[in-house]
Amino acid sequence: MEQVDTLVVGAGVVGLAIAAILSEHQDTIVIEQHSQFGEHTSSRNSEVIHAGIYYPQNSLKAQLCVAGKGLLYTHCQRYHVPVQQIGKVLVATNESEIEKLHSLVAQANNNGVTDLQFLSTCQLRERAPEMNAVTGVWSPSTGIVDSHQLMLSYLNKLSQHGGHYVNNTRFIKAHFEEGHFVVTLACGEEEFNLTCKHLINAAGLFAQACASNIDALATHHIPPLHYCKGQYFSYQGRHPFKHLLYPMPEQHGLGIHATLDLAGQLKFGPDTEFIEQLDYTPNEQAKPRFVEAIKRYWPKLDSTRLQLSYCGIRPKLQLQGSQDFVIQDYHHHGIKGLINLFGIESPGLTASLAIAHKVAKQVNLERE
Ligand SMILES: Cc1cc2nc3c(=O)[nH]c(=O)nc-3n(C[C@H](O)[C@H](O)[C@H](O)COP(=O)(O)OP(=O)(O)OC[C@H]3O[C@@H](n4cnc5c(N)ncnc54)[C@H](O)[C@@H]3O)c2cc1C
Structure with missing residues (x-):
């Protein structure tokens, strides 16, 4: 059975950013169910780099948007991603x-x-x-970015670090045993298994569906969608x-x-x-x-x-009121190595790199 340090489920802008950052220090694979990356929310948005104005103080959205905006402008310059700080x-x-x-x-x-x-x-x-x-x-720090080129740049970074992107591959289920996950994936009709120490669920609109197929995860940790x-x-x-x-x-x-x-x-x-x-x-x-x-x-x-x-x-995650990003690690659900990302709506594109650094920190803390 193939083994990998980290498996990221979902090649949207968030999963790709996480895979790009994690691959700096560990063996990383990101899988995508479709033939192309980013076909869902990551290519169906306003492509705005948000300043971080609207979100409640100290919320993850506020923190990760403001941090992510800076990281994103720097990244775009470095990787020649088309961007314009248009205001x-x-x-x-x-x-x-x-x-x-x-x-x-x-x-x-x-x-x-x-x-x-x-x-x-x-x-x-x-x-x-x-x-x-x-x-x-x-608002002078607001900008626009080419989200497709941004995702490509994350993919390039991933492959520069020796990580892998695998398309047409669907997460089916995961079984947690003795500190690692046995994950069942499907490529067309064919199913196969892989083991990983870290499982990152960045499946966007499908994150709840994926989470419900992780056997060790209690259902009360899965928010409504x-x-x-x-x-x-x-x-x-x-x-x-x-x-x-x-x-x-x-x-x-x-x-x-x-x-x-x-x-x-x-x-x-x-x-x-x-x-x-x-x-x-x-x-x-x-x-x-x-x-x-x-x-x-x-x-x-x-x-x-x-x-x-x-x-x-x-x-x-709810029909009324403001909601925050939910990034669950060991401290939330008690399963070492599992990180679930739920409700990553706007400003998820802006925050993608800051989310990735937060996840990398959680993974590395769990490794220590
Ligand atoms: C209308 C709208 C406007 C927005 N405007 C902005 C904006 O201007 N600025 C901003 O910062 N943010 C904006 N956002 C938010 C931003 O687009 C999202 O936060 C971001 O794209 C989420 O990325 P993601 O990777 O989490 O999800 P997704 O892009 O949905 O990626 C998840 C991926 O997981 C894959 N997947 C799912 N299940 C499986 C499985 N079982 N196996 C394998 N792969 C699987 C999916 O196919 C998909 O490719 C907007 C969102 C919307 C809806």
Whole structure:
């Protein structure tokens, strides 16, 4: 039976980052069920490098987003990953939102994001022309990244360290015995076993399903999973956006915001909709809601230029309230060598390297 120090399940941006970092010190394999890496959430997002503004102080999201942002900019420069520190404008569209904007700035400060600046009317008009805003805040550290190239760079780092990426290989189950895991994998119809000391479950929307097939893990450690769809409309034609533009956040997301990709394509979204099945089909019927939300900050929107684009799905752990990333190690579930990552929604892309370093620390502490 093949043996490996660490098996990472899931080649999304988080699993690949973890595999890239862990492979510096140990024999590492990352497996992916599909023929391509990153086909789920990691290629269905806004590709924004978040500053770390919104998250509750001391939450994993706040800590790992702020740390991850710095690590990501450095990594992108070093590995020539296309990235642009384009900045974003947060806008209050009426008097009642001003207080919310001030509390976001205070929240950001608590999280160590100290570079936000209130914009004068003149600066606001210059950075966000045509926008309906009573006041605005500038976030200079927000950026955009090519998520596919980022994942490729993690893969390159993994192979430079002698680690392996194996596609078309599905995690089926794991049996824990005498300090190691006997893992059953499937390649097509064929099943085979492998042993590993460390098993990292980074399966994103499938993390709960994988966890439920690890025999030693008590079911009460597996949180519920709720699919929360977020879809986008792209905008064809000329537009005035030079930076990303965000309205005030909503309960489950950041509000239907305006982002640009590295080719300059403008898109709006994502919205939030809880769904029962994993289904990436975008829904044209959402258009009136998009038009209404966008017109609140961009009244001149020509809605005929909005085109249905793509969807992503957030792995929510609860239907109400804010939730944090859940990264479970030995101290949570008592199984040496097992790390489960649940609920890695936004800002998981931004935080990917910081998550990877946290997991590496947990693995190395367990090794000692
Ligand atoms: C709409 C939306 C917008 C977002 N925007 C941003 C943003 O702008 N900035 C930001 O920082 N974050 C953003 N995020 C969050 C970010 O995209 C995610 O946190 C990140 O992509 C999660 O990566 P992952 O590797 O955990 O999951 P995934 O990308 O889902 O990867 C998990 C992988 O595991 C594989 N897998 C699952 N089960 C098995 C199995 N049994 N065997 C083998 N392989 C398996 C899957 O096929 C998949 O490839 C957004 C998310 C959404 C939904």
